[in-house]
Amino acid sequence: MSSFEVSIQPVRFQSGKPMLIAGFSERLTMVTMRTIPQIWQRFGPLIGRIPGQIGRVAYGVASNMTPSPFAIDYLAGVEVSSLAGLPTGFSHIGVLAAHYAVFTHTEHATKIAETVSQIWKWLPVSGYVVAGGTRDIPAFIERYGEGFDPVGGKGDIEIWVPVRPESATA
Numbered sequence: 001m002s003s004f005e006v007s008i009q010p011v012r013f014q015s016g017k018p019m020l021i022a023g024f025s026e027r028l029t030m031v032t033m034r035t036i037p038q039i040w041q042r043f044g045p046l047i048g049r050i051p052g053q054i055g056r057v058a059y060g061v062a063s064n065m066t067p068s069p070f071a072i073d074y075l076a077g078v079e080v081s082s083l084a085g086l087p088t089g090f091s092h093i094g095v096l097a098a099h100y101a102v103f104t105h106t107e108h109a110t111k112i113a114e115t116v117s118q119i120w121k122w123l124p125v126s127g128y129v130v131a132g133g134t135r136d137i138p139a140f141i142e143r144y145g146e147g148f149d150p151v152g153g154k155g156d157i158e159i160w161v162p163v164r165p166e167s168a169t170a
Contacts, residue, residue, distance in 0.1 A: 008118040010101035016141075016160065018097045021059050022050065023077025025091035030070050036060070037110065043076040044150055051085035053078050060112075060142030061093055065133040072139065096136045098162035101128060105142075105157040112142060115159055123163075132162035 024043045026035065040060075047058055057079065064073040075093055083092055105115045119140070123130065133139040140161045147156030 008103060008115065008122050010122075011104050011158070012102050013163075014100050014102050014160075016095070016098050016100050016162075019059075019079045019095045020082070020092060021061055021075060021077040021095060022080045022083065022086050022090050022092040023059075023075050024089070025073060025075040025077075025093075028072055028074050033113070036074060036076075039074065039076045046087070047078060050078055050080060050087070052081040052083075054081055055079060056146050058144040058148070060144070061095065061138050062140050062142075063093060063133070063138035064135045065139045073135075093138075094136065095138060095141070098131060098137050099164065100141075100160040101126075101163045103159045103161070105159055107154070109144075109148075109153040109157060112157070112159065116140060119159060119161055123161075126163075127166050128163040129166050130161060131164040137162050 024039050026032070026039060028035065048056065059077055059079070061075040061077065062072050063075070065071070075091055077092070080086070086092070103115060103119055105112055107114070130139060131137060140159055143158045143160055145156035145158070149155050
């Protein structure tokens with residue numbers, strides 16, 4: 001255990017299925033991360049009207065991470081059954097199956113960065129390492145469940161981080 005206490009713990013560990021996520025995507029840096037709400041403002045009104053959409057769960061997928069200088073691809077989207085008929089300007093990502101540590105985010109959606117920061121502090125003392133960050137296995141996925149209130153910005157938000165035991169080989 002480290003000298004500092006980490007207040008966050010995973011709610012559960014879960015195997016995630018492969019998914020095809022489609023929506024709006026941008027390459028972000030530390031400076032442009034604050035534009036994530038604008039991506040959602042453009043995408044949100046389309047939820048439920050996307051060809052091939054599966055369910056009503058939305059995802060914020062952070063993938064293709066580079067540490068220095070920091071940059072990440074962020075996609076606000078929904079699961080779809082195929083790419084057929086997607087609107088102009090949509091991007092997509094095929095997420096591979098992975099094992100995830102799942103964390104509940106109880107604050108407003110604009111405070112997700114604080115939860116993610118706590119997760120990164122938890123990881124070094126957890127016995128796990130991030131098993132993602134690539135194009136196919138994201139660094140993390142924000143999951144906005146059916147109970148999420150987009151007007152109030154709260155409820156049914158989870159952060160899914162792909163992990164593997166620290167002792168396992170890559």
